[in-house]
Amino acid sequence: MLKGKKILLGITGSIAAYKAAYLVRYLVKEGAEVKVIMTASAKDFVSPLTLSTLSRNPVLTELFDEQSWSNHVMLGRWADVMLIAPLSCNTLAKMANGICDNLLLAVYLSATCPVAIAPAMDEDMWHHPATKENLAKLSSFGNEIIPVERGELASGLFGEGRMAEPETIIGFLKNNFFLTSPLKGKKAMVTAGPTYEPIDPVRYIGNHSSGKMGIAIAKELQRRGAAVSLVMGPSPVNVLSNGIEVTRVTTAEEMFTACNRLFASADIAVMAAAVADYTALEKAKEKIKKKDDKLTLELVRTKDILKSLGEKKKKEQVLVGFALETNNERENAMEKLKSKNADLIVLNSVKDEGAGFGHDTNKITIFGKGGSEFQFPLKSKNEVARDIVDTIIKLYYA
Numbered sequence: 001m002l003k004g005k006k007i008l009l010g011i012t013g014s015i016a017a018y019k020a021a022y023l024v025r026y027l028v029k030e031g032a033e034v035k036v037i038m039t040a041s042a043k044d045f046v047s048p049l050t051l052s053t054l055s056r057n058p059v060l061t062e063l064f065d066e067q068s069w070s071n072h073v074m075l076g077r078w079a080d081v082m083l084i085a086p087l088s089c090n091t092l093a094k095m096a097n098g099i100c101d102n103l104l105l106a107v108y109l110s111a112t113c114p115v116a117i118a119p120a121m122d123e124d125m126w127h128h129p130a131t132k133e134n135l136a137k138l139s140s141f142g143n144e145i146i147p148v149e150r151g152e153l154a155s156g157l158f159g160e161g162r163m164a165e166p167e168t169i170i171g172f173l174k175n176n177f178f179l180t181s182p183l184k185g186k187k188a189m190v191t192a193g194p195t196y197e198p199i200d201p202v203r204y205i206g207n208h209s210s211g212k213m214g215i216a217i218a219k220e221l222q223r224r225g226a227a228v229s230l231v232m233g234p235s236p237v238n239v240l241s242n243g244i245e246v247t248r249v250t251t252a253e254e255m256f257t258a259c260n261r262l263f264a265s266a267d268i269a270v271m272a273a274a275v276a277d278y279t280a281l282e283k284a285k286e287k288i289k290k291k292d293d294k295l296t297l298e299l300v301r302t303k304d305i306l307k308s309l310g311e312k313k314k315k316e317q318v319l320v321g322f323a324l325e326t327n328n329e330r331e332n333a334m335e336k337l338k339s340k341n342a343d344l345i346v347l348n349s350v351k352d353e354g355a356g357f358g359h360d361t362n363k364i365t366i367f368g369k370g371g372s373e374f375q376f377p378l379k380s381k382n383e384v385a386r387d388i389v390d391t392i393i394k395l396y397y398a
């Protein structure tokens, strides 16, 4: 899977830098072409000679010397992936703040390829709010974070902060960047986020959906080769993914129109949005003034988008709905599968801690038409998206 892939490995000053030698060796063994960039302090932990011998390429450390200048822009363009492992607390902070005082940082800031980072630091540094904030910033830039591991640390303490093992990092690269593309040539549409139903010019009926689940599914479908359109309700969460066509909508009616337009040419549709079931019968033209103790709003049903797509669905189209439940979860999910003519229903329950609205995690069960049922534990929404797309591929495109 890594044969011929170009990996740019950035190494920073951390005791875990010794593992970078194994990392380079394993990558080269898998057929990858590896170029190494080191910061000055990384050289205190592992020798450039070791890394250039293992990578079969000169190791780059300086932006320029007396004779030549390292073309940092072209390095970022050369690579299929830039991996920074180990990533020290110091370089993490610089990356989060756009500081550019060495070659590695210049390459990072100009890289057009995807970037993955494998942090390594002592437990207390790992748990510091500044570190968390810097990691969240990198994640919001679209960088992939390879989770740290628990174990013995350089300080002699035992805890979180160890860099992931080289084998784990290689598995992460394969899973995140070099999967085969079983959905190549397929078109997918995904809905995400809430809808807002206006009451007057300043108020609306909405819900707590952030759009994270739908965005993760859209990205995963794209990673597997599909051309993806995302219909996104009013969420402040950024999509940050090149190549996904995003249609922004506000109301259930607007989402209905966008979905019906896109569904005609879609092979796969995944409906993860939390669409309002009711909208105000009349939207007041001016702000409603408070007068009486009680205010009654007359609401009418919105169009059921999933149901309307289920009615139109052609044999070769795959339609996936969600069910967000608080009680009778299984029965309600099965009922939705049938009444909406969906192929799969993804059930999540707000009763499960860490599941549903807003969280970065979710816990799902997928119900299939033929009575199949797949249960998954609580996972990050990215991993949940992978499970959903894996299930679609296994059942319809294997």
Ligand code: PMT
Pocket: 191, 192, 193, 194, 208, 209, 210, 211, 212, 213, 214, 252, 271, 272, 273, 274, 275, 276, 277, 302, 303, 304, 305, 306, 307, 320, 321, 322, 323, 324, 325, 336, 348, 356, 357, 358, 359
């Ligand atoms: O956005 P996040 O913060 O990441 O949270 C994710 C989520 C909880 C919103 C998501 O995982 C989820 O459960 N989405 C569906 C929420 C929902 O509205 O569930 P429902 O059981 O009310 O609707 C069932 C299905 O019908 C859904 O696929 C929904 O998109 C669809 N629907 C609902 C109403 C409507 N008028 N038209 C629809 O198409």
